[in-house]
Amino acid sequence: xxxxxxxxxxxxxxxxxxxxxxxxxxxxxxxxxxxxxxxxxxxxxxxxxxxxxxxxxxxxxxxxxxxxxxxxxxxxxxxxxxxxxxxxxxxxxxxxxxxxxxxxxxxxxxxxxxxxxxxxxxxxxxxxxxxxxxxxxxxxxxxxxxxxxxxxxxxxxxxxxxxxxxxxxxxxxxxxxxxxxxxxxxxxxxxxxxxxxxxxxxxxxxxxxxxxxxxxxxxxxxxxxxxxxxxxxxxxxxxxxxxxxxxxxxxxxxxxxxxxxxxxxxxxxxxxxxxxxxxxxxxxxxxxxxxxxxxxxxxxxxxxxxxxxxxxxxxxxxxxxxxxxxxxxxxxxxxxxxxxxxxxxxxxxxxxxxxxxxxxxxxxxxxxxxxxxxxxxxxxxxxxxxxxx
Amino acid sequence: xxxxxxxxxxxxxxxxxxxxxxxxxxxxxxxxxxxxxxxxxxxxxxxxxxxxxxxxxxxxxxxxxxxxxxxxxxxxxxxxxxxxxxxxxxxxxxxxxxxxxxxxxxxxxxxxxxxxxxxxxxxxxxxxxxxxxxxxxxxxxxxxxxxxxxxxxxxxxxxxxxxxxxxxxxxxxxxxxxxxxxxxxxxxxxxxxxxxxxxxxxxxxxxxxxxxxxxxxxxxxxxxxxxxxxxxxxxxxxxxxxxxxxxxxxxxxxxxxxxxxxxxxxxxxxxxxxxxxxxxxxxxxxxxxxxxxxxxxxxxxxxxxxxxxxxxxxxxxxxxxxxxxxxxxxxxxxxxxxxxxxxxxxxxxxxxxxxxxxxxxxxxxxxxxxxxxxxxxxxxxxxxxxxxxxxxxxxxxxxxxxxxxxxxxxxxxxxxxxxxxxxxxxxxxxxxxxxxxxxxxxxxxxxxxxxxxxxxxxxxxxxxxxxxxxxxxxxxxxxxxxxxxxxxxxxxxxxxxxxxxxxxxxxxxxxxxxxxxxxxxxxxxxxxxxxxxxxxxxxxxxxxxxxxxxxxxxxxxxxxxxxxxxx
Numbered sequence: 001x002x003x004x005x006x007x008x009x010x011x012x013x014x015x016x017x018x019x020x021x022x023x024x025x026x027x028x029x030x031x032x033x034x035x036x037x038x039x040x041x042x043x044x045x046x047x048x049x050x051x052x053x054x055x056x057x058x059x060x061x062x063x064x065x066x067x068x069x070x071x072x073x074x075x076x077x078x079x080x081x082x083x084x085x086x087x088x089x090x091x092x093x094x095x096x097x098x099x100x101x102x103x104x105x106x107x108x109x110x111x112x113x114x115x116x117x118x119x120x121x122x123x124x125x126x127x128x129x130x131x132x133x134x135x136x137x138x139x140x141x142x143x144x145x146x147x148x149x150x151x152x153x154x155x156x157x158x159x160x161x162x163x164x165x166x167x168x169x170x171x172x173x174x175x176x177x178x179x180x181x182x183x184x185x186x187x188x189x190x191x192x193x194x195x196x197x198x199x200x201x202x203x204x205x206x207x208x209x210x211x212x213x214x215x216x217x218x219x220x221x222x223x224x225x226x227x228x229x230x231x232x233x234x235x236x237x238x239x240x241x242x243x244x245x246x247x248x249x250x251x252x253x254x255x256x257x258x259x260x261x262x263x264x265x266x267x268x269x270x271x272x273x274x275x276x277x278x279x280x281x282x283x284x285x286x287x288x289x290x291x292x293x294x295x296x297x298x299x300x301x302x303x304x305x306x307x308x309x310x311x312x313x314x315x316x317x318x319x320x321x322x323x324x325x326x327x328x329x330x331x332x333x334x335x336x337x338x339x340x341x342x343x344x345x346x347x348x349x350x351x352x353x354x355x356x357x358x359x360x361x362x363x364x365x366x367x368x369x370x371x372x373x374x375x376x377x378x379x380x381x382x383x384x385x386x387x388x389x
Numbered sequence: 390x391x392x393x394x395x396x397x398x399x400x401x402x403x404x405x406x407x408x409x410x411x412x413x414x415x416x417x418x419x420x421x422x423x424x425x426x427x428x429x430x431x432x433x434x435x436x437x438x439x440x441x442x443x444x445x446x447x448x449x450x451x452x453x454x455x456x457x458x459x460x461x462x463x464x465x466x467x468x469x470x471x472x473x474x475x476x477x478x479x480x481x482x483x484x485x486x487x488x489x490x491x492x493x494x495x496x497x498x499x500x501x502x503x504x505x506x507x508x509x510x511x512x513x514x515x516x517x518x519x520x521x522x523x524x525x526x527x528x529x530x531x532x533x534x535x536x537x538x539x540x541x542x543x544x545x546x547x548x549x550x551x552x553x554x555x556x557x558x559x560x561x562x563x564x565x566x567x568x569x570x571x572x573x574x575x576x577x578x579x580x581x582x583x584x585x586x587x588x589x590x591x592x593x594x595x596x597x598x599x600x601x602x603x604x605x606x607x608x609x610x611x612x613x614x615x616x617x618x619x620x621x622x623x624x625x626x627x628x629x630x631x632x633x634x635x636x637x638x639x640x641x642x643x644x645x646x647x648x649x650x651x652x653x654x655x656x657x658x659x660x661x662x663x664x665x666x667x668x669x670x671x672x673x674x675x676x677x678x679x680x681x682x683x684x685x686x687x688x689x690x691x692x693x694x695x696x697x698x699x700x701x702x703x704x705x706x707x708x709x710x711x712x713x714x715x716x717x718x719x720x721x722x723x724x725x726x727x728x729x730x731x732x733x734x735x736x737x738x739x740x741x742x743x744x745x746x747x748x749x750x751x752x753x754x755x756x757x758x759x760x761x762x763x764x765x766x767x768x769x770x771x772x773x774x775x776x777x778x779x780x781x782x783x784x785x786x787x788x789x790x791x792x793x794x795x796x797x798x799x800x801x802x803x804x805x806x807x808x809x810x811x812x813x814x815x816x817x818x819x820x821x822x823x824x825x826x827x828x829x830x831x832x833x834x835x836x837x838x839x840x841x842x843x844x845x846x847x848x849x850x851x852x853x854x855x856x857x858x859x860x861x862x863x864x865x866x867x868x869x870x871x872x873x874x875x876x877x878x879x880x881x882x883x884x885x886x887x888x889x890x891x892x893x894x895x896x897x898x899x900x901x902x903x904x905x906x907x908x909x910x911x912x913x914x915x916x917x918x919x920x921x922x923x924x925x926x927x928x929x930x931x932x933x934x935x936x937x938x939x940x941x942x943x944x945x946x947x948x949x950x951x952x953x954x955x956x
Contacts, residue, residue, distance in 0.1 A: 233709065236662035236669045243712040247722050374717035384717045 039212040042375030042385030043304055044232050045205040046240035048198075049191035051142035051307055051365035052170055054182045055158055059138035060175040067177065067334035069093070072103055074131070075110050098331045108327050111338075122326035125318075125341035133339040135347070136174025142183065143167040143309040143365030144293045146271070147350070158183075160266070160295070166363035167309070169317055172347035176340065178333040179321075183367065190322060190333045198280040199240070204228040205254070205277060206246055207296075207304070207370050208385045209267065215298060218262040223269050223294050226375070227252035227278055242302070245374040245384075254278045258294060267296040275310065284320030287312065290351075290361065302372045307365055314348040314362040421926040422889040424576035424588060427466040430455050432644060434572075436604035438486055441526045442500060446489045450482040455653065460769070462648045463882040471572065483566035487559040497555060511548035511557060517541045520561050526605050527571045529598075530591035531615070540565055574599065578927045588927050590614035597628065597919055600883040602637040603644035622920070629919045633912055639685050642911070645882050646684045649875075650742075651770060652677045654751055660832055661756035667713050668750065668832040675707040676746040676833065682728065683742060688911040695875060695909040699741040700862035702733040713746060713834050714739065738828055738835060741862035743767065746833030753831040757791050760799060760823025767822050771865075773874035776818050783812060797842035800824050821849040825861045872909055876901050883918055895923050 053059070066074065072093060076086045093101030111119035111127025119127035141155035145164035155165040173179040181188040199205075208224040228246045235241040253276045260269030270293070277287035289310030296306040318341050322329035330337045348359035375385040429437070431452050438448040453475035456465030471479065491497050502522050505512035520540050524532035540561045548557025565571060574595055581587040588596065594614035598606040606614070610628055618624030632638065647653060655677055660668040682705040687693040693701075705728050711718035716737070720729040733739040742748060743763075752766040753759050768774040787796065788806045796802040803820055806812055825848030830836045838844055846857040853864045865871055880888060880896055888896060900917065907913040918924050 233712075235666040236660075237666035239666065241667065241709065241712055243715045244708060245711050245718045245721055374711075374719075376717065376719045376722065378719070378722045384719055386717070 037213070038210070040208060040210040040385040041212065042246070042373045043207040043209075043370035044228065044240055044244065044246055044373040044375075045207060045368050045370045046199075046232070046303075047187065047192070047369040048195050048205070048308075048366055049181075049188055050169060050173070050179060051167065051183070051309075051367045052174060052179055052181050052188050052191075053138065053141050053158065054180055056138045056140045059136045060134060061137055062134055062175075064175045064177045064180070065133045065335060065339070068331050069334075071131075071330075071336045071339075072101070072107060075106060079106070079110070098327070103331070104327070107330065121338050122323070122330075125323070125338040128338035130342040131336050131339040133172075133336060133343045134175040135343060136171050138170075138174060141165055141167040141170045141174075141365070142307050142367070143170075143363070144295075144307075146291050146293065146309060146311065146363055151349075153347075153349070165365075166311075166349065167365045168347040168349045168362045169312075169344065169364035172343040172362070173321065173340065176335045178335060190329070194283045194320070198283050199232050201231060201282075202278065202280045203230055203249060203252070204232040204240075204246060206248065206373065206375050207306075207368075208375050209296065209304075210385070212262070215262065216265050221260050221262055221267060222257050223260055223267065223296060224257040225254060225275060225277060226256075227254035240371050242371040243373065245376055248375060248377045250377070250379055252278060256292075258292070260294070265298065267294075267298075269294045272310075279320070285316045288316070304370050306368050306370070308368055309363070309365040311350045311361040312364050313360060314344050317362055317364060318344045420891045420895040420923040421586075421928050422884060422886060422892055424578050424592065424927045425467045425885050426576070427574045427885045428469045428471065429572055429574065430462065430466060430644075432647075433599065433603055434482070436602075436640065437527065440604050440607070441523060442486070442490050442496070445496065446486060448482055448486055450478055450485065452478050452482070457651070457653075459881070459887055460773075461878065461881055462653065463645075463885055464887065466574075467885045476567065479567050479572060480563070483563040484559070486566060487562040491555045491559045491562065505554040508554050509552050510554060511545040512554055513541050513545050515554075516544040516548075516558055516561060519558060520544070520565060523562065524565055525611060527565060529574070529595040529605055529611075536568075536570065576927065581926070586927055587620070588925055590617060590619045593619045593625075593925050596883070596924065597625075597632065600924075601629070601632045601641045601915060601919060602635070603641045604637070619925075625925070626920050629916055632919075633916060638912070638915075639689060641915075642685055642689060643681045645879060646681060647677070648882060649770070649878050650680065650747070651751065651766075652680065652747060655747075658751060659755055660750070664756045665830070665832045667834065669709070671709050672713055672746065672832070673750075675710050676750060678728075679705055679707070679710055680742050680745055680747040683745070686730075692910055692912060695911055696866040696871060699743060699865040699871070700859065702735065702737075702740050704731055704733070704739075704745065705729065706731040710746065713832060715835060738858060740859040741865075743826060743862065743865075744829060744858050749826065749829040749833035750831065756831060757789075758799060758827060758829070758831050760803060760827060761816060761819045762823070763826050764819025764821070764823030767865075768818060771874060772868070772870040773877055774870065777815060779812070779815060791840070797840040798844060799827060799839065800845055801842075822861060824848050825855060825858050828858065872904060873901055875911075876904050876914065879914060880918060880924075883924060892923055 069090070073086060073090060076089060081089070089101035089103075091101075093103050098104050108120050108122060109118040111121040111124055113119050113127060121128045139156060140158045142157055142159065143155065143165040144157075145154070145162055146166040148164070150164035153168065153171055154163070155167055155170075156163050157165050178189040179191060181192075204227070206224075206226040206228050208226060209221060210224065211221045212218060226248045229249045230247070232240045232246075233244055256272060256275040258269040258272040258275070260267050262268075272292045273290065275287075275289040275292040277289070279287060289308075289312060292308065292310035294306055294308050296304050298304055321340060321344070322333065322335070322337060323341060326337070344362060345358070348362040350359055350363060351361040352359050373385075377384075434452070435448040438446055453469075453472065455462045456469045458465035458468045489496070490500060500523075501515075501519060503515040503518045505515045517537055521532050521537055524537070524540075528536075543564055544557045544561030546557070547560035548554045551557060569575075576592040576596070577589045578586045578592075579589045587593075591611075591614050594606040594610045597619075598604060598610055609631070613619055613624060613628050619628065655673045658673060662668070683701070683703070684698065686703070686705070687697055687701060688695060706714070706716070706718045706721070707728050708718065708721055711721070711731075714733075714737075716731075716733070718729055718731060720731070721727070738744065748763070748766070749758075752762045754762070765776045768776050785806070787793070788799075788802050790796070790802070791799075793802065796805055803816060803824070806816070825846045827839070827844045828836055828846055836844065848855055848861060850861065850864050851868065853867075855861050855864050876896055877888070880892070880900065884892075900914075900921075903917055904914050907917070
């Protein structure tokens with residue numbers, strides 16, 4: 001069994017170093033030396049969620065969007081309930097939760113068909129009026145300038161200072177409380193929860209970085225996104241366990257390899273026409289990225305942190321942001337789902353429908369963290385990407 | 390157990406286990422001890438249920454903890470009783486087993502030797518047949534009429550009350566399973582035809598079966614016992630050879646090494662999850678399994694030299710263990726049971742069971758390693774030596790301060806601590822071996838430095854120096870105490886008590902040299918013990934004190950609390 005897929009004929013000796021790094025030397029091993037032959041590193045993604053950014057501080061000058069209770073009151077008013085009745089229902093709702101005050105019946109069926117009959121808004125979001133949710137007013141956001149254009153709605157990346165960053169998904173949801181977080185400090189509540197559900201049930205997402213000759217500057221490396229045969233395993237801290245041996249599912253659609261380069265320690269890829277990431281379908285229909293671009297930072301503890309950007313079908317993004325969970329999500333996470341539907345739809349910024357003009361895709365960026373793993377290609381003479389510690 | 394008397398007398402560590410050499414023979418009937426009463430262990434209880442009713446019947450629940458006494462749970466079984474609350478647990482388990490067996494039509498049909506005349510009425514004849522059949526295995530001998538009659542009566546009355554023959558039979562079965570005849574292994578003596586006293590045939594069968602298989606005798610062994618074949622050397626040898634050829638011998642060897650290596654202590658072992666999140670209950674389980682698989686493979690499958698256990702790089706890995714060790718395990722892809730054979734590369738530093746997670750984790754503190762605990766375990770568990778407890782007024786402040794910028798490694802901290810006069814003697818007994826294992830962290834994973842300082846793994850055992858853990862394994866391999874201790878422990882495990890003086894003398898004069906002549910092969914050791922007169926001969930009562938009693942006076946036995954306090 002061959003252990004590492006490398007470009008160089010120095011494979012074996014380098015592998016010995018790689019494994020020695022893994023077993024004996026530790027986190028700084030990979031960084032304490034200039035690589036003298038190509039290396040391949042394996043990782044399993046531990047966290048994946050929208051690259052939201054509160055760092056600017058001026059993202060929601062009018063405050064965040066109403067929570068579930070506030071939306072409930074608004075709906076009651078819109079439906080003509082007198083103030084005293086609204087007060088009574090609100091108290092009952094506060095006491096009994098979603099079962100109280102008629103919340104469980106009124107909220108789902110607050111849509112109207114063309115004849116004015118009640119319609120389930122979770123199934124037919126456009127049966128409700130657009131509440132015009134507040135969008136992020138931030139000038140900074142993580143991601144990439146995917147279209148090569150500097151538009152008014154674009155951002156500047158706080159890390160790379162790249163301008164024209166396309167991350168319209170963040171623009172749409174940046175003022176929904178449960179989507180807000182500060183990079184490196186906190187995780188957004190709903191997207192974080194959705195990722196936890198995904199990694200619990202879905203075969204793990206693997207990252208393989210290959211062709212590394214120099215961790216500081218290298219003009220040709222490759223980043224692969226692959227799917228494992230089994231979900232990730234957790235440790236006692238309920239985080240993804242490091243250094244697991246993970247087997248690649250070669251039959252998975254999730255099988256992308258993107259060329260990139262490393263400059264001053266930051267790996268940035270070219271754009272890939274298509275990249276498919278396979279989530280738990282209950283959580284998200286699918287991440288079928290167009291014009292995907294990735295950057296990766298190698299951390300000293302052997303982990304990596306990265307940004308994944310690209311264009312996604314905006315309706316998939318909506319369903320994956322809570323739309324598929326209906327009233328459960330709307331109540332527990334506190335946001336107006338039809339409002340989010342309209343916000344995402346209106347923010348869609350690519351691939352216009354030739355008939356309607358409505359953009360069918362939305363630019364989005366995702367944070368990901370990944371821990372070292374031994375990535376094994378079982379049908380390729382058991383090629384193994386080394387893990388670092 | 391040899392006590393390393395006086396910590397200040399560090400040279401005493403060079404003494405090996407004293408081996409007196411009286412002229413005793415392999416089949417000397419003067420070598421014997423008293424018969425004893427032993428409580429079934431939880432594992433034995435489960436094994437019996439599986440053997441009698443099949444693997445689909447679960448003997449669930451938790452019984453009162455097994456008692457470790459004189460270093461072995463096997464000896465503790467002769468000291469343990471059953472409390473009132475403990476009896477409730479046995480009763481619950483018995484009812485559960487009876488309900489699973491007789492409440493399930495398919496299973497019931499498989500185990501019932503007869504068909505009742507009516508399923509809605511009592512049938513004493515069929516009930517007696519079933520209880521007699523099952524009781525044969527549960528009591529490890531034929532059930533007497535006096536024992537059977539009340540069980541049948543209870544089954545009959547319960548059947549009448551419920552209008553269900555099988556519900557009634559459940560009562561009879563569950564009562565049988567809480568009887569002392571089942572829960573305790575009672576050894577009975579009888580006069581030997583040529584003089585002296587011997588175990589009766591059923592007791593011999595039971596001793597053999599629990600020693601070699603850790604479960605009740607099978608039908609062939611019971612038949613041989615009842616035919617009188619176990620009273621002849623030829624008959625014993627035939628059965629022992631048959632039993633050693635059975636896959637069940639793995640179960641017996643696993644039971645011994647679980648007891649000998651104190652792997653049961655994993656049940657209460659915890660680690661600081663903030664510092665070592667990689668340690669989980671799955672790792673704890675797999676760590677024990679790894680060591681047991683290593684043992685079974687080397688000693689049984691390969692029929693290897695016992696001493697190789699301390700130097701072999703061949704082992705088995707599960708997915709989580711491979712992660713803790715930080716090694717890839719691509720061969721797991723084709724594994725059917727989640728395990729794969731694995732050989733650590735020479736450069737990895739892992740060689741022998743002392744470098745496995747089970748030893749490293751078991752003999753460490755929750756958040757830091759302890760060369761002292763590891764060295765102490767090596768001496769007490771594997772070499773049958775006793776390390777005296779530390780004085781009550783000793784200060785551990787320096788040792789426990791892992792953030793001390795002056796003493797970055799535990800070697801430096803221990804050197805500072807052992808500089809105190811009252812400490813140096815004891816630490817000389819333990820630390821030089823334990824420090825060679827310092828590259829294995831608290832959960833058994835590899836590390837090359839501590840607080841940024843490189844780890845020095847040099848050490849010494851009884852005057853022999855080595856540079857790392859692999860070197861320790863080589864030195865241990867040549868240390869007579871290692872093999873002597875195994876013989877002592879295995880014999881005690883077999884008989885369930887400390888050897889008497891004559892037995893100890895026989896161990897030293899005959900069995901230990903024999904083990905050496907057998908190339909330290911464990912199956913051959915088991916055969917030698919199981920076919921020996923010492924194993925099967927008893928004295929009706931003995932005033933003979935256990936052989937090691939006198940030596941206990943040389944040092945204070947270490948209580949668990951003292952062990953915990955030791956750094």
